[in-house]
Amino acid sequence: MTRQELSKAFEPAEAEKRIYDYWLKSNFFHALDESAKKPFSIVIPPPNVTGMLHMGHALNNTLQDIIIRYKRMQGYNALWMPGMDHAGIATQNVVEQELAKEGLTRHDLGREKFIARVWQWKEKYGGVIINQLKRLGCSCDWQRERFTMDEGLSQAVREVFVKLYDDGLIYQGDYIVNWCPRCHTAISDLEVEFLQEASCLWHIGYPYADGKGEIIVATTRPETMLGDTAVAVHPDDKRYKDKIGKFVILPLVNKKIPIIADEYVTMDFGSGAVKITPGSDPNDFAMAQRHNLEILNIMDGRGVINEKGGTYKGQERYEARKNIIVDLEKGKYLIKTEPYSHNVGKCYRCKTDIEPMVSKQWFVKIQPLAKQATKAVIEEKTKLVPKSWEATYFEWMNNIRDWCISRQLWWGHRIPVWYCDGCSEVIVAKTDPDKCPKCGDKSLKQDEDVLDTWFSSALWPFSTLGWPKKTKALQTFYPTSLLITGFDILFFWVARMIMMGLYVMKDVPFKDVYLHALVRDEKGEKMSKSSGNIIDPLVMIEKYGTDAFRFTLAAYTTQGRDVRMSPERIEGYKFFVNKIWNAAKLVMANLSDYDEESAAKAKDALPDKWIKSRLSLAIGAVNQNLEEYRFNEAAAAIYRFVWHEFCDWYLELIKPALYGKKTALRVAAQKTMHDVFKTVLQLLHPFMPFVSEELWQALT
RNA sequence: GGGCGGUUAACUCAGCGGGAGAGUGCUACCUUCACACGGUAGAAGUCGCUGGUUCAAUCCCAGCACCGCCUACCA
Numbered sequence: 001m002t003r004q005e006l007s008k009a010f011e012p013a014e015a016e017k018r019i020y021d022y023w024l025k026s027n028f029f030h031a032l033d034e035s036a037k038k039p040f041s042i043v044i045p046p047p048n049v050t051g052m053l054h055m056g057h058a059l060n061n062t063l064q065d066i067i068i069r070y071k072r073m074q075g076y077n078a079l080w081m082p083g084m085d086h087a088g089i090a091t092q093n094v095v096e097q098e099l100a101k102e103g104l105t106r107h108d109l110g111r112e113k114f115i116a117r118v119w120q121w122k123e124k125y126g127g128v129i130i131n132q133l134k135r136l137g138c139s140c141d142w143q144r145e146r147f148t149m150d151e152g153l154s155q156a157v158r159e160v161f162v163k164l165y166d167d168g169l170i171y172q173g174d175y176i177v178n179w180c181p182r183c184h185t186a187i188s189d190l191e192v193e194f195l196q197e198a199s200c201l202w203h204i205g206y207p208y209a210d211g212k213g214e215i216i217v218a219t220t221r222p223e224t225m226l227g228d229t230a231v232a233v234h235p236d237d238k239r240y241k242d243k244i245g246k247f248v249i250l251p252l253v254n255k256k257i258p259i260i261a262d263e264y265v266t267m268d269f270g271s272g273a274v275k276i277t278p279g280s281d282p283n284d285f286a287m288a289q290r291h292n293l294e295i296l297n298i299m300d301g302r303g304v305i306n307e308k309g310g311t312y313k314g315q316e317r318y319e320a321r322k323n324i325i326v327d328l329e330k331g332k333y334l335i336k337t338e339p340y341s342h343n344v345g346k347c348y349r350c351k352t353d354i355e356p357m358v359s360k361q362w363f364v365k366i367q368p369l370a371k372q373a374t375k376a377v378i379e380e381k382t383k384l385v386p387k388s389w390e391a392t393y394f395e396w397m398n399n400i401r402d403w404c405i406s407r408q409l410w411w412g413h414r415i416p417v418w419y420c421d422g423c424s425e426v427i428v429a430k431t432d433p434d435k436c437p438k439c440g441d442k443s444l445k446q447d448e449d450v451l452d453t454w455f456s457s458a459l460w461p462f463s464t465l466g467w468p469k470k471t472k473a474l475q476t477f478y479p480t481s482l483l484i485t486g487f488d489i490l491f492f493w494v495a496r497m498i499m500m501g502l503y504v505m506k507d508v509p510f511k512d513v514y515l516h517a518l519v520r521d522e523k524g525e526k527m528s529k530s531s532g533n534i535i536d537p538l539v540m541i542e543k544y545g546t547d548a549f550r551f552t553l554a555a556y557t558t559q560g561r562d563v564r565m566s567p568e569r570i571e572g573y574k575f576f577v578n579k580i581w582n583a584a585k586l587v588m589a590n591l592s593d594y595d596e597e598s599a600a601k602a603k604d605a606l607p608d609k610w611i612k613s614r615l616s617l618a619i620g621a622v623n624q625n626l627e628e629y630r631f632n633e634a635a636a637a638i639y640r641f642v643w644h645e646f647c648d649w650y651l652e653l654i655k656p657a658l659y660g661k662k663t664a665l666r667v668a669a670q671k672t673m674h675d676v677f678k679t680v681l682q683l684l685h686p687f688m689p690f691v692s693e694e695l696w697q698a699l700t
Numbered sequence: 701g702g703g704c705g706g707u708u709a710a711c712u713c714a715g716c717g718g719g720a721g722a723g724u725g726c727u728a729c730c731u732u733c734a735c736a737c738g739g740u741a742g743a744a745g746u747c748g749c750u751g752g753u754u755c756a757a758u759c760c761c762a763g764c765a766c767c768g769c770c771u772a773c774c775a
Binding site for chain 1: 702704706712714715723724734735737739768769771772773774775
């Protein structure tokens with residue numbers, strides 16, 4: 001047995017690349033479609049194709065890698081399915097910005113050329129993150145890497161769309177949606193972020209049509225009055241009882257609108273009377289449907305007042321607001337203005353104020369799907385970890401609203417619906433039709449919209465395994481064993497995968513879901529470019545080595561609490577890597593004359609017995625904690641054992657025997673030291689794959 | 701408005717019915733043949749507040765306070 005001499009300290013930069021290449025070459029990460037081993041599978045939360053590795057990714061993928069390596073070592077046929085998401089709005093925005101530098105818009109190029117340009121961009125810059133994941137040591141089955149816009153996955157999208165449509169679970173209609181005037185598309189309820197803003201509450205007097213007095217309404221959005229079609233009061237409100245059914249004159253517009261009664265109105269807020277703008281407010285829209293009110297759209301897609309706004313036509317919405325306030329004052333309609341702070345909806349992508357607007361969109365009728373998905377979690381077919389998330393999940397599922405799936409973008413899965421020019425037939429098909437099945441007309445027009453990015457990611461657990469084809473991989477690995485993701489996409493993604501998995505595959509997509517927390521800075525602040533507190537994982541890897549970085553993440557991952565990250569903490573665990581390295585040096589320096597034959601006959605002395613019993617406790621703790629996804633506890637168990645038991649006590653205790661003559665004691669110590677240290681390396685491997693591999697190779 | 705989580709040593713956090721812990725930091729000593737990215741020893745906390753349950757509570761229950769997050773149609 002020859003053993004190489006170890007360098008003074010571990011050199012992560014050099015070793016990591018060499019070792020990762022070695023793993024790739026030995027096909028260590030590849031799982032077989034068919035195997036005698038028991039399957040274990042995880043699908044990666046696909047990072048955006050535009051993504052750059054940030055702390056959230058680092059945490060998410062480190063945890064997945066720990067589990068998948070752990071399972072692989074336990075003898076499972078362990079698959080970690082990698083891939084990326086096409087990220088509709090995000091990617092389109094990036095390429096549009098690139099075009100803007102050339103003074104172009106996507107409209108200058110036209111749809112086809114623009115999409116070609118996005119693909120070009122993807123080939124060139126997309127997927128940087130994949131290489132960054134490799135730096136993290138991720139042991140994904142890279143041969144299987146998928147992209148949500150792959151041919152196979154696009155086919156899956158169509159299959160599911162058509163199935164939903166045929167089952168009556170997809171419909172098209174004019175509804176009020178969240179419109180982003182900058183992205184120029186509808187977005188789903190989930191994609192709206194509410195921010196509290198200081199604004200005003202304007203009290204406006206609407207004169208009664210009979211000329212006797214006025215009714216006062218309060219609003220935070222005076223410009224929408226151009227689209228008012230009623231004023232509402234509570235049916236029990238004594239102040240207005242005799243006014244219900246009468247009319248008021250809408251100021252500036254000079255239109256007669258009715259006063260109606262609806263229980264939605266809160267009597268003790270403002271004046272107890274509300275202006276109703278069905279075209280610009282979801283609640284008012286609902287009320288309009290209850291009362292058959294006229295619905296007016298007063299703005300275009302850019303948020304500019306249209307011809308329905310009379311003299312305000314052509315004015316941007318906030319410019320119109322200013323002018324309307326001035327005009328109301330002039331006409332003595334403005335009763336008072338009070339400061340008021342309220343929530344304003346923002347586009348989660350570009351932070352532009354959302355404009356609720358009525359437009360024709362596609363929706364998924366979600367209740368039947370949600371019902372199944374709720375049941376699956378109640379019955380624990382899918383378990384959420386930590387369990388406390390179940391309450392949140394049920395709360396959302398029980399109050400879920402139909403999912404708006406159409407987006408007015410160009411980058412994404414185009415909706416598989418065609419309209420016939422000849423007979424106005426609507427064709428919904430898995431493959432592009434060349435003529436109308438009804439009248440034979442060949443002039444078909446495909447729907448202009450694309451699908452919400454989350455539609456394709458909802459299919460991810462089975463589409464990546466080959467569905468709709470009946471593949472062996474699908475048979476072996478579905479349902480997947482575990483999903484590890486951040487709680488922030490519980491609704492966006494996890495819930496929808498459960499719904500789609502049950503609907504399409506008749507089975508849950510994963511048995512366990514581990515929801516981890518957010519990574520914050522050392523003060524607990526969210527990391528963001530604007531606060532300048534971003535810690536770049538790649539810089540940390542460069543500085544402290546991947547192993548130390550990964551171990552830090554694991555050590556700070558407690559269930560139900562955010563991770564606070566700082567370079568000092570990573571440095572602390574870099575010391576741990578160094579400690580392990582030096583222990584290895586000591587171990588190996590004393591094994592030059594080690595021979596297994598005489599070692600086999602050696603009888604354990606007291607320290608040997610002691611450390612072995614401590615080791616078995618540590619192994620038990622690490623295993624149990626990993627099974628329960630207690631990453632911090634597993635890491636702590638290793639740390640304690642290696643440093644405070646193996647190094648502090650055992651290695652010190654056996655030094656006299658090691659440095660003595662070749663006695664029975666020395667042989668026993670050699671054997672124990674050797675065996676225990678090898679086991680330590682195995683325990684460490686999921687957390688610190690590089691240094692443990694390096695030492696393993698040196699030792700064996 | 702509803703829900704969830706947090707409040708433990710200077711800092712960051714574990715623990716969660718019977719002993720109050722870790723890392724960093726701090727103090728003193730030690731360059732002894734794995735490691736100063738180290739070793740040994742040590743100081744440091746009425747475990748948010750008020751009640752209750754219990755032989756026993758940091759841990760369970762109730763209420764309160766202050767932070768955070770999620771969710772919601774009070775214009």
